[in-house]
Structure formats: C-alpha cells, structure tokens
Amino acid sequence: MKVEKKLIVPLLIVAVAASLSSCASNPNASNNIAETPLTTTPSAEPTPTPDIPTVTPTPTETITATPSPTAEVPSPKTTSSPSASVKPEKKAPAKTTLSYNSVPFATETLSGKTTDVTIYTSDSQCQEHVPKTTTVPANEPIAGAVGRALEGHDSGDFSLSGYRVNVKNGVATVELRVSPNSKRLLSSLSSCENFSLFGSVRKTLTSNSQWKIKDVRFIEKGQEIVF
Structure with missing residues (x-):
C-alpha cells in the first residue's frame, strides 16, 4: 500500500507540471476557452405523431375527347312548291221560290x-174585252187582278192549276x-181561247195606270209562250 502511494504522488506532480507548461506556451487558447460561453441547447422532446392511415390516391384516367373530323353533309334544300290557291266557291244566289197562286x-x-x-174579260164572240170592277186583296192587287181575269177558263179538257206574277221595269211576267190532269x-x-185567256190578262194589267205596266209576257216552265 505504501508503495502505491509513492508511485501516485510523482505521477501527479508530473501531470501538473505538464499542464502548467502547456498553458504557459498557449495563453490565447486558454483565453478563448475562458471567453467563449458554452451554449447549451435544450433537447426537444419528440412529439408523438398520431397514427394517420396512409391513403394512396387512385390515379384518375383523364379522357380527352378529340373531335373526330366529320364530313359536313349538305342538308337537302327543300324547295317550297307554290301551294295551289283554293278559290272560294262562289255560292249561287239563293233562288227565290215563288209559290203559285191558285185560280x-x-x-x-x-x-x-x-x-x-x-x-x-172577253165577250162571248171573242171580239172585245169588257171591263168589270172586282174586289182583290189589298196587299196583292196585281196578282189578285190576274186571278180574276183567269177565272172561268177551265173546261172539261183544259184547266190551270196556278199562276204567279212578277213586275220589273214596267214589264209584267205572268x-x-x-194542271197535270189537263x-x-x-x-x-x-185563237178565241187565246184572246179570252191571254188577252184578258194583258188588257187588265196595262189598263190599270196605277201599276205603270207597259208590256206583259207569258211563260210556262221558264219558256216564253209565243202566239
């Protein structure tokens, strides 16, 4: 034990001497060491990272529609044909149906x-017309007078079923x-019968000046009777 102590003491002396000699030979180094403050950086504790599931993005296919060149087909031109003009039908004037007066x-x-x-009226010899005053409807004096002039001309083999009169521009159309049974x-x-029948009607119409009738025509079924 004593031997160890004897060995340690000389070693300490040698070490101290060496240290002193090094300090004396490099004073700046000691000064720098003494002047430079030691900066201690506190170690940051690691922040626990939460477990986040890693989502791998699915790649999306991008489809770019490329317009394909299409040949323009010319649309057929529709030529409008002139429409046939429909002319309105001309309506025939309504025929005025005149009823026949009975004799x-x-x-x-x-x-x-x-x-x-x-x-x-005619005399018995068919030579002249004899005037006679008679009564006729006030609303149809001309038609009434013609009826009276035709009165009495029916015989066994000839008879009239009716008549009608129209006066226009001074002309009377009878x-x-x-009759179907005639x-x-x-x-x-x-000729005597014509004088008695047609002559009596003509004389009656033209002799009454208030009617202003200048001529008389006779027709049957739309056809004029020629004597």
Missing part, C-alpha cells in the same frame, strides 16, 4: 183588307201552270 172561283169570298180594281196544253188553244 180563284167566281163564288170565292176574300178575307182581310181588300181593294177594288178593274179587270177585263207564269202559268197547266188533256190539252196551252199550245193547243184556239
């Missing part, structure tokens, strides 16, 4: 308002209708 009888009495007119026609009448 009156000698004993027939009139109802309603009446007026007196002069009619002409339409006669022969055995004779107007064209078969004798």
